[in-house]
Amino acid sequence: MFKSSVTNLQEATAEQVQEFLNSFDTVLTDCDGVLWIDNNSIPGAADAMNFFRKIGKKIFFVTNNSTKIRTDFASKAQQLGFTATQDEILSTAYLVAHYLKGIGFTKKVYLLGSNGIAEELKAVGIRHTGVGPSDLDSEVGAVVVGFDEHVSYPKFMKAACYLASEECLFIATNTDERFPKSGSIVVPGTGTLVRAVETCSERKALVLGKPHAYVRKFLESCGLNPARTLMIGDRCNTDIELGVRCGFQTLLVLSGVTSIKELEKIRLEKKAPLPDVVLPKLGDLLSLVPPS
Template structure:
């Protein structure tokens, strides 16, 4: 295990300033000195420090893939830790950039893996996309590069859509005519689409040629790595492709962008007493920092110890307040 910090004095020059407090913790402390973005290995804290840390937040906002489970398998101890938080009175919100499943499906997955969860506690990128269109009173049709789950979240707020599933590649795809486009389309939405193709990119760019056509993306994660060295291109790869061919920029509703921050603010979270848990600095920790939350990075998903050490040494923001190998390790430290 990498020694992220031997002493807190080593991080005095980090991006965020040092604050002296008497009782409430921000992150973790030594002699009442609180250091934000300290990348502190919580396993090096005393039990009293860990207990004070847990007492310092009332709400937990957690990512799912890579923090709670991987490939639909719960990460050891993660369910026990989240359920412990709930038992001692913490509010739990599951915030994920997964755009392929409905909230009810994600809640069912969580429950199957041992987590106490209900759809109302789940904030997915698919749900946020539907909520966005509901917010603006959208009445036209969406051209969707995405999945059935994203389409169903749009349908749940009355938004019609086309485009889900494979699109037949014609011998001469460049011969597509304007009459083949749906005149009712008033927005293009890009989520994760395993059926992405040249015809889909052509149609998305053609719809977006109209300045009145909205352009919305669920998230910007470029890729995901599996233990067997397989790299899965993420939604961000598709968004960049559509942005390139349309010469437009998408409004992104997922982490860590403005819309999800606005939504979290609307449910009345106390920023100073909220903990954001994630496995990726560029989305999860960034969201926490922008919202003013405390932040915890776990190394069970997207970020490896080596990658985190590189970020820490280069002082590349955003950096987490505390770090653990996996979320399940917290329970043994506090109990």
């Protein structure tokens, strides 16, 4: 484990950077805000990831984004210059299907979310339904909330009606408040919808994504050595918190939702765990790497 008084990697000596690179075998990285924003690769991110791969690090992409199935994530990564296979991708749409299959769920899912979840459910043989024009479906045994840009009042209402039955499971992919965006626009994240459904149902969702227990257990079952794993993210209350809870090392990049000002606020108000090291963006690592 890399232990240093240096939190800004840019201020580290060449020796310290080398020590940092030697201190982990596995890299877990968030996607939105670290590798890309929307459909634009963040400059240098692909080179940095390719460098990790070149020096023998094992790589996993761990995303709270629930809008895509794993093959689509891999395709997107490849289009943006990254190397990625389906098996290296852990997305919340996949986690939902994995969780429900794991508990032997045989009823139907009421889905307030996008196609990624629908397709992952289908892949494990779990049926789902949406808001539709019809009455409540007596076969529904779980409400799943993910990202849904077509959210509506009737969708909230139907979710709350299903959740009035205590037997109905309540699952959320993640509770990220916002998506990382360039510029001043604020793009509400899945957390916005989850909090809405929690309010009208007067229940708390089981959240599967970062930093919650299910994704942690999933990662632990992958046989990682926590002390030699690095978690990279752009958000302290999901990525860094996951890393801290799992005993990973953590690297925060400031290319996504967390600005340097926001990081200072988190530090002062103790709103979330702090990272071990910080970089403006992932690509900045390369210029710090000592020549071999």
